Amino acid sequence: MDWRVYLAKARNNLRTAQSAYDQGDFDSCASRTYFAVFHVEIAALVKLTEFRQDRWGHDRVQEEFNRRLIRSRKLFPSSLRFIHNDLIGRRHIADYKDQHTSVRTDERCMKQATDMVATIAGALEKS
Secondary structure (H helix, E strand, C coil): CCHHHHHHHHHHHHHHHHHHHHCCCHHHHHHHHHHHHHHHHHHHHHHHCCCCCCCCCHHHHHHHHHHHHHHHCCCCCHHHCCHHHHHHHHHHHHHHCCCCCCHHHHHHHHHHHHHHHHHHHHHHHHC
């Protein structure tokens, strides 16, 4: 399993989120920011742990990332541990509810996802 594939997916999702934001498609932006975080967490798990899944479950990825890489090994700051849950909540609103996300919400989603991808990518590419 190649962690670089998941890192590329994370970066692609960030670019897609930015493009959606620029076009005023705020629901798609919120959805893609979540997947950027989801994929960068997988990249970190693949490179830095022995944890593997045939099918990456959303809750399990966050749980294992937080447990193994934030709490146990302290490789990443604790400030990252809530971003996954925050963004999946925004994605659920964007994808499944009869309401839209806002410009302000998406600006926050973009900042959180961009910061998390940059932090994790920096650590992965260094080691």
